[in-house]
Amino acid sequence: MKDKENQTGKEENLLTKILxxxxxxxxxxxxxxxKNSIFELPVMNDKxxxxxxYFDREPGYFIxxxxxxxxxxxLQGILTFLIINTFFSEVSTIYLVLxxxxxxxxxxxxxxxxSRIIYMHIFPD
Ligand SMILES: [Zn+2]
Structure with missing residues (x-):
């Protein structure tokens, strides 16, 4: 279904492109x-x-x-805290931090x- 939409030239929404x-x-x-393995660091294509x-617009673009x-x-830390605090409230603070x-x-x-992909969407030029 989704591939069919792409073949017709219908553009995907912003969140789909980012994810x-x-x-x-x-x-x-x-x-x-x-990547060949999950432990390999991500490498960007030049273009x-x-x-x-061109993804890397200028030196230091991705700072x-x-x-x-x-x-x-x-955001992930806050969400993790809220989930643990809501469902496992007896977990001690040191384990919560870990x-x-x-x-x-x-x-x-x-x-x-x-973060790099979101940044490219915010500052395309
Ligand atoms: Zn392109």
Whole structure:
């Protein structure tokens, strides 16, 4: 169904493009190269294979993505705290902190990729 929509040229919405890690310009090309294992660090393509859009606009372009990554990590920490505090209220504070740190560490590579893609959508030029 979804592939059929893409073949008709219907553009995917913004959230879908971000979550699928697609080019901010055309929404079709992959921003990151395929990984061989989950422990491999993400590597960006230089440009979109579909529309030739350059992802790294200028030196230091992605420094601002650090703030988005920080915001995502804080959001995940708060959500983890709320879930644990609501459903497992007897967990002691030290374990609560360790669980929050573990969740943030587990999502760090995803945050790295998402923050760069969100940043490219906010500042396309
Ligand atoms: Zn593209």
């Amino acid at each position: 699928k890690e697609r080019c901010p310009n055309c929404g079709k090309g992959e921003v990151f190269k395929k 979109c294979e579909k529309c030739q859009y 601002g993505a650090m703030y988005i990554s920080y915001g995502l990590a804080v 669980i929050i740190v573990a969740v943030i560490a587990a999502f760090s590579l995803k945050n790295y990729k998402l």
